Amino acid sequence: MPETIRAFTRMDQVQAPIIPIIGRMIRQTPGTISLGQGVVHYGPPPQVADAVRAALSRVSTHEYNDGAGIPALVQRIAKKLAAENQIDVSRGSRIMVTAGANMAFMHAVMATTAPGDEVILPTPFYFNHEMAIDMAGCRAVRVPTDDNYQLRVDAIANAVTSRTRALPSRSTGDGWTAGDTPAARAHAGRVRSGVRRSRAVQPQPGVSHLGRAGPRDGRLPVTHPR
Numbered sequence: 001m002p003e004t005i006r007a008f009t010r011m012d013q014v015q016a017p018i019i020p021i022i023g024r025m026i027r028q029t030p031g032t033i034s035l036g037q038g039v040v041h042y043g044p045p046p047q048v049a050d051a052v053r054a055a056l057s058r059v060s061t062h063e064y065n066d067g068a069g070i071p072a073l074v075q076r077i078a079k080k081l082a083a084e085n086q087i088d089v090s091r092g093s094r095i096m097v098t099a100g101a102n103m104a105f106m107h108a109v110m111a112t113t114a115p116g117d118e119v120i121l122p123t124p125f126y127f128n129h130e131m132a133i134d135m136a137g138c139r140a141v142r143v144p145t146d147d148n149y150q151l152r153v154d155a156i157a158n159a160v161t162s163r164t165r166a167l168p169s170r171s172t173g174d175g176w177t178a179g180d181t182p183a184a185r186a187h188a189g190r191v192r193s194g195v196r197r198s199r200a201v202q203p204q205p206g207v208s209h210l211g212r213a214g215p216r217d218g219r220l221p222v223t224h225p226r
Contacts, residue, residue, distance in 0.1 A: 014134045018127055069097025106132045109166070113138050117165040122151055129168055138165075 019037065026032045043049075055061045068074065074095050081087040081095075089095055098104040105128065113119065115137030121129060122145050133140045141164070143155040156167065 010135060010137065014131050015127065017131065067096075069095065073097055102128045102132070105129060105168070106135070109133055109136045109138065113165045116163065118161060118163045119166045119168065120156060120159050120164060121168065122156070124149070125168075139163075 022034070022036055026034050066074075069077075074097065077095050077097070078089050081089060087093075096104070096107070098107060109119065109132050113133075113136055117138045118141050119133045119138055121133075121140050121142050123142050124145075125142075130140045141159050143159045144152060145155075146152050
């Protein structure tokens, strides 16, 4: 019987996603109630299903489209950002639609780093972020937050090295408070990429980097446009 030679790949160094593991444990233990994910128990509104059916009947839906997103959708997102977030994407920025925030984060990491670079991750962090950083051949540098899980500028400053390329912001509602912003911006590295819901509620008045992001300062915001 021929021997199978196992070739090691970069994925061998990447943590396996925990959600399927927990899901398997739940299935093996009937009656378990999972509090691990905010998965809703209802479907989308009927008008969404109607729109999907209408789209499936159009030939253009099944053709190749712009890699940055269907133009009509990009325009709607631009209007939403201008009206609700005061973000003018016409000032040298660009919207790119992806299949979820994880795909957007992966694109951001690949576009802003090179193998061996470092990305600062305030703890706790979303495990998919560390997975994306590892897959890109970079190193995730974990830094602690305060007792309220808000960013600690001193910890971030101490973690910055010549290889630091990004400081992702989490989708937990954290943000730079007005007093922390100047110091944080001085120490945050070349790129701050944030994956967050654009309507996240912050626990205290803060300054979101989404409203000031642009190619001039090298920041790349990634947001759920809702």
